[in-house]
Amino acid sequence: MKKVLITGAAGFLGSHLCDKFLNEGYYVIGMDNFITGDVKNIVHLKNNPQFEFIEHDVTCFVNVEGGLDYILHFASPASPIDYLKIPIQTLKVGSLGTHNLLGLAKSKKARILIASTSEVYGDPLIHPQSEEYYGNVNTIGPRGVYDEAKRFQESITMAYHRVHGLETRIVRIFNTYGPRMRLNDGRVIPAFMGQALRGEDLTIFGDGSQTRSFCYVDDQVEGIFRLLLSDYVYPVNIGNPHEISIRDFAEEIIKLTKSSQKVIYKDLPVDDPMQRKPDITLAKKLLDWIPLVSRKDGMLRTFNYFETLSNEELYKSEHKSFDNHIRK
Ligand code: NAD
Ligand code: UDP
Helix, strand or coil: CCEEEEECCCCHHHHHHHHHHHHCCCEEEEEECCCCCCHHHCHHHCCCCCEEEEECCCCCCCCCCCCCCEEEECCCCCCHHHHHHCHHHHHHHHHHHHHHHHHHHHHHCCEEEEEEEHHHHECCCCCCECCCCCCECCCCCCCHHHHHHHHHHHHHHHHHHHHHCCCEEEEEECCEECCCCCCCCCCHHHHHHHHHHHCCCEEEECCCCCEEECEEHHHHHHHHHHHHHCCCCCCEEECCCCEEEHHHHHHHHHHHCCCCCCEEEECCECCCCCCCCECCHHHHHHHCCCCCCCHHHHHHHHHHHHHCCCHHHHHHCCCCCCHHHECC
16 A cells, blocks of 8 residues: 655645545555644544544654655645744745655655645736746745745755655645635635625725636645656646636625625735736646636535534634735
8 A cells, every 4th residue: 555644634735635645545644733724624534544643843853654655745834824924934844844855755765746836926927827937926025935935845846856866746736725724714715705604795905806716626636646646847737727806706706605795995915916827738738637626616615615614613713914914
C-alpha cells in the first residue's frame, strides 16, 4: 500500500485530499497544527485503520516513522484575513516548513507536491494567467507575506529538483471552494453565505468590478491527484476559468440563497487583485483534466453544507474586517 503524508490535513483542501487518497487505497498520514484548521474536518477518519494523524508544526523539524511514497505540502494559512493576522507564521510555513518537507522527501526518496497559488501572479497585468507569466507582486504590501512565501516555496522546490534530483510537483491553485471552508475565514464565499444565513447585507469590497474564477473542491482535488501522478515538474494551474465579477457574484448568491438582503460597499483591501482567471491549457493537455462542476451546482452543495452548521457556529463567526488594510 502506498503511503502519503498530507500537511494541512485538518484544513479545507487538506481534509478533502485525505478523503481522496483514502478512497484511492492509499495509507494516509495527516499532519496539522490547527492554526487555521479544525479537527472536525477529519474526525470522520478517526477510526479508519488506513489513516493516522500527527499534530505538529511543520516549521519545526518533521519526522515520520518508516517509508513514504508521496508528500503533499498543503499547510499554510490561505485566506487573506488569516495571513494578515499571522503574517510571520505564513512566511515561516512557506519557507522553513517547505524546506523541512523537501528534506523529508529527500531522506525518504518520496515524491513531493507543493501547494502554490494564483497569488504568485499578484495583481496580474496579463489575462488570463498562464504559467509563463512571472507575476506582479508587491513584496512589501500586506499580502506580500503569502505571495512571497509561495514564490520562495516554488524556487526552493525547483532547487531541490535540480540539485538533488528530487521528484517534485507544483500546483498553482486558483480560488477553490466547497464544504469545510471555515465560515469566518473571510474568503468571499463563506463571507457571503454566512451573511445570507444570518440575514445580514452582503459586503462587497471596492466597487465589485474585480473578478475571480471559482473552482469546486472535487475538481481541484482531481486535478491535484492527476498532477502528482504525472511526470511534469514545472508549475501547473488548476482552477476553473469561468470568471465573474464580485458584484455579479453577490447577486448570484442572493438569488441562490433566496435571501432578501442587499449588498453594501466597503473599502477595497490593499493589493486586492483586480482580475483573476486561470489559463488551464496546460492542465488539459498534460493531465486530460477540466473542471466538471458548474458554479451553480458547486455553490448549492456548499450552501447546503453551511446550512447544516449550528447557530453557535454561525454566530461565532464574528465579522472580521480589513479596516487596517484598505487601499490608500
Ligand atoms: P486552510 O486554512 O483551510 O488549511 C490550511 C491548513 O494548514 C490548516 O489546517 C492549518 O492549521 C494548517 N497549517 C498552517 N500552518 C501550519 C504549520 N506550520 N504546521 C502544520 N499545519 C499548519 O486553507 P486551504 O484553503 O485548505 O489551503 C490549503 C493550501 O492550499 C494552502 O497551502 C494554500 O496556500 C493553498 N491554496 C488554497 C487555495 C484555495 O482557494 N483554497 C488557493 C490557493 C492556494
Ligand atoms: N470580497 C468581498 N467581500 C467579502 C470578502 C471578499 O467583496 O466579504 C472580495 C475580495 O476583496 C476579493 C474577492 O472578494 O476581491 C475574493 O476574495 P477572497 O478573500 O475570497 O480571495 P482572494 O482571491 O482575494 O485571495
